[in-house]
Amino acid sequence: MRHDGKGRVAAVALALLVTAAATGCGTTAESAELPSSKTALVKQAKKEGEVTWASWNPEAQMQPAIELFEKKYPGIKVKYTNIKAPDQVSQLKVEQAAKKVSLDVANAGGLTMTPAVKLAGDVDWAKYGIAQKDIFAKNFVYVWATPKVWAYNTDKVKPADVPRSWDDLLDSKWSGGRISAESRASFMSVWDLDPSMGETKALAWAKKLAALKPHYSPNVTQAESPIETGEVSIGTSLASLVLAAKDKGAPVAIAPVSPTSASESYLYVPKGAPHPAAAALLTSFLSSDAAQKLLAKSYNSRIPVNTDCSDPGNTAVLRAMCEVELKWYGTATLQKYQKLSGFYPKVEREFGTDVG
Template identity: 50%
Template sequence: MDRVRLPAGRRRRAAALTALGTVVALVATACGGGPPPDPKAKDLDALYQEARAEGSVIWFAPKPESQMRPAIDAFQKKYPGIKVKYTNKKAPDLVTQLNVEQAANRVSFDVSNAGGLTVLPSLDMAAKVDWSDFKVPSDQVFDSNFVYVWAVPKVWAYNTKVVPRKDVPSSWDDVLDSRWKSGRLTIESRGSFMTVWAQDSALGTGAGLDYAARLATLNPHYTENTTQAHANIVSGQTPVGTDLINLVLDDQSKGAPIAVAPVGPTNANKSYLFVPKGSPHPAAGRLLTAFLASAEGQAALVDTYNSVIPSNTDCTDAATNKVIGALCQAGVKWYSETDVKQYEKFSAFFPKVEDALGTDVD
């Protein structure tokens, strides 16, 4: 299989087109007036009354609606009179759209998502919220205004019909075996699967760049994102590759021939929700975010593989949390982000990874 090189320039042009389209839409529909004032509520009961007066909440996140549906239904049952309008939108597109909409003083949604490389550019877009007023656990609040609601662990996965058990990679070094050369590996070109090399001091960024360069010599099949890599593994087109455990478990439950390879350690990327400055329904946005962070909201999310997990390897809840259970069963250790400085480190590391992989070309 030919090596696919995905130029960074192409991704930048796509982002620019997205922004341009949003600007055109805003200009066409702008009708004046500023955003509604921030809620005055200081507890959940008062917040609910303000949110019910708003009547709806618009939520954008990079997840299929089917995975969010149990949580949406649970929220609407607990808080009748507030309709959730959900849109599945990729995180980079969210950043682009929100940046343009805030500049135009016409934000179109109330709850946004940030994770990985979209954390830093999203920080200044978030409204200031004292989440303790709404009973959000302090260990789920990040940088004051973000709320940790689920993790997206990055894993290596394999097709169980194509790869014999004896050949399944069990370490990062095993992935470099020559049996996986010439397109039998599929990896996402942005290099986010390498995050743990910038987290774990036993690995390190220098060693990570050397690893990425050696990985590139296998001529893997590069994809623009992990969802595409996942589809290649499920089909058997490229039997081993980078993946997200949430996607693996979801397709496993539907009978797909895919499993987590015991390659570790890995990054359990935290995903945050926040209410954008200038959102049209700020009370409802706060209420939905607080609900998703609560025990009740987490219970609605856990069966679709989207719940909070510990920041570092901890198998205590392996029996009740399928994401933790799958990681622990495969023997994969994980690390999550804990502060802004780590995201700053990642933003400097990933472009170098792309250079080493040969995917950052104009």
């Protein structure tokens, strides 16, 4: 064993490297160098041969778009994994610290938008054909919207009793667990986005809703289920969930409670992604017209960021919202997402659902 100065320096350096690798301390994963043209991107993506995409949607909804991508770009295999947005953030933080990232394409939106900014790699989306209007905060691509809505059970609620405003939802006939709400309060985003509403009014409304003793669910997806079964008469949901449930024969419909939020979803390539070119190629493909038409069939395509019913076209979500004359607001800037991060906990405290 060597005991000279150089030996001790070498031993210390080795120990620091081992510790950094084991704990994930020190540096984080960096953005990969990507080709300067779409043609070169395709070539590099085919060399990589695969891409892992994480999203919160069921794989069956994404499968048609995946199959079209693999047909258009033979030799590139898409590995889809269903991971909730908060879990994606947690996983990527750990993996990037350890410099061992497993995801190539991740999903962000709502509460996960702000933390995702630090996780996203730099990509010049414009040179890969992404329209400027669909690029958000430089590194994110707007791919679909899941508007927050109020839904009701058509067997439980008479047409004359269907709520048409946020104040209608505070009627005593919905008390005693006849109304369900997402405990995390994201369905109230519009109160912070619409200048005519605002935080003060939002907290007052939330306190009144809490007095009705609603059925609270941990997320919007789980808030939809009791509406379909008739456990509650009305509750918070997503437009996509309501339409999918109707397709299966569930007695549900969208209530004309306005305004609401567009709830945009974005894709991004995390720093340290193992297949960055294939990730950028898949993301740009999912933003294309061909992919958007397929995604629209499972209620997952883009809609205008703010209220616009001038051309609903074949987008079922947009048509459904326009049919009940909903007005909606999008989260147009990163600053608004950051503001919402402080807004939700305040509403949760009024609900009595804040668990820190």
